[in-house]
Amino acid sequence: MHVTAVVPAAGSGSRMAGSLPKQFLRVRGVPLLSRTLMALRAAGGIDALVLVVSPDQVDRCRQEILRPFGLAVDGLVPGGADRQASVFAGVQAAPAGTDLILVHDGARPFVTPEIIRLAIAAAAEVGGAVVALPVTDTIKRAESDLRVQETPRRESLWAAQTPQVFRAALFREAHVRANAEGFRSTDDSALVERLGFPVRLVPGSRENLKITTPSDILLAELLLARGEAGR
Ligand code: C5P
Numbered sequence: 001m002h003v004t005a006v007v008p009a010a011g012s013g014s015r016m017a018g019s020l021p022k023q024f025l026r027v028r029g030v031p032l033l034s035r036t037l038m039a040l041r042a043a044g045g046i047d048a049l050v051l052v053v054s055p056d057q058v059d060r061c062r063q064e065i066l067r068p069f070g071l072a073v074d075g076l077v078p079g080g081a082d083r084q085a086s087v088f089a090g091v092q093a094a095p096a097g098t099d100l101i102l103v104h105d106g107a108r109p110f111v112t113p114e115i116i117r118l119a120i121a122a123a124a125e126v127g128g129a130v131v132a133l134p135v136t137d138t139i140k141r142a143e144s145d146l147r148v149q150e151t152p153r154r155e156s157l158w159a160a161q162t163p164q165v166f167r168a169a170l171f172r173e174a175h176v177r178a179n180a181e182g183f184r185s186t187d188d189s190a191l192v193e194r195l196g197f198p199v200r201l202v203p204g205s206r207e208n209l210k211i212t213t214p215s216d217i218l219l220a221e222l223l224l225a226r227g228e229a230g231r
Contacts, residue, residue: 001124004048004098004168005040006090009033009061009106010079012054021057022211023106024064027220028228032211033061034069035109041071043113045120048098050075051106052090083186088175094168100124101171103188104163107211110223116163118202123165128199130189132158133206161204164188170197 009023023033040046053061055078066073075093079086087103094101100123104111115131122129135157141150166174166188174191178184185191189199211220 001100001120002047002095002098003045003100003102003120003165004050004074004094005046005102005104005163006050006052006087006094007033007036007040007104007106008052008079008083008086008090009036010052010054010057010086011083011107021054023053024057024060025211025217027109027217028224030069031065032109032220033065033106034071036104036106036111037065037071037073038069039109039111040104040116043111043116045117046102048074048095050077050090050093052077052079052086054079082184084175084178084184084188084191087188088179091168091172091175098168100165101168102163102165105210108162108208109211109220110205110207110209111163112205112208115202115204115208119163119165122200122202123167126198126200127170128164128166128189128192128197129202130164130199131161131204131208132201133161133204135159158201160187160189161208161210162188166192170195 012021024031051073058076058078077089077093080089091101119129119131135154138154139152139157140148142148174195178191193199207223209216
């Protein structure tokens with residue numbers, strides 16, 4: 001099975017205070033995005049890696065994210081206006097013969113080899129796999145007026161993380177169809193699900209967090225300090 005990892009990292013990081021895009025933020029001296037790429041490389045089972053960054057950050061990415069850490073990628077492509085467009089740009093740069101595409105957020109540096117292995121195995125079996133966690137808060141659905149519309153049963157709710165892994169042909173088709181039909185989503189799997197193809201959940205970990213807000217940086221520092229203390 002040839003697996004290509006597509007890493008979307010072209011977000012602006014608008015929920016993070018400061019002007020630096022979050023993927024360039026250094027935690028314990030190493031940019032978050034470099035840490036994510038190292039975690040993917042260390043996992044094994046990934047044959048090609050395509051990194052998607054903002055069009056104006058391509059050179060900076062080479063200089064700050066890749067070169068200082070001896071990281072090489074098989075494709076470094078400019079992203080789009082939303083996450084879906086960035087992932088699609090990465091998918092188009094994947095080698096033609098790849099069997100599976102694994103999408104992993106550039107902002108999730110704590111992914112483990114075990115999670116990656118389980119997600120690849122599940123996708124190889126059923127076609128699609130999403131790493132996810134059972135939600136611990138009760139979820140409310142409301143419109144912009146803040147009036148509650150619905151309280152779904154918590155027992156059936158999962159919070160989607162990445163990696164998300166799909167058969168390459170299926171995932172390409174899902175993107176092409178979504179684009180043609182004007183469907184946009186922040187989630188890769190949603191594009192596949194709407195075509196009726198099966199997707200299996202793979203239990204993730206709370207530590208596989210997406211670094212989004214300043215408090216996530218604090219958490220990342222603690223997790224790294226604990227990891228280094230354990231060595
Ligand atoms: O916005 P969100 O936190 O869901 O982004 C998840 C991942 O998608 C991040 O790694 C972010 O850099 C990436 N992204 C992207 N292109 C965009 C928006 C987000 O690659 N236009």
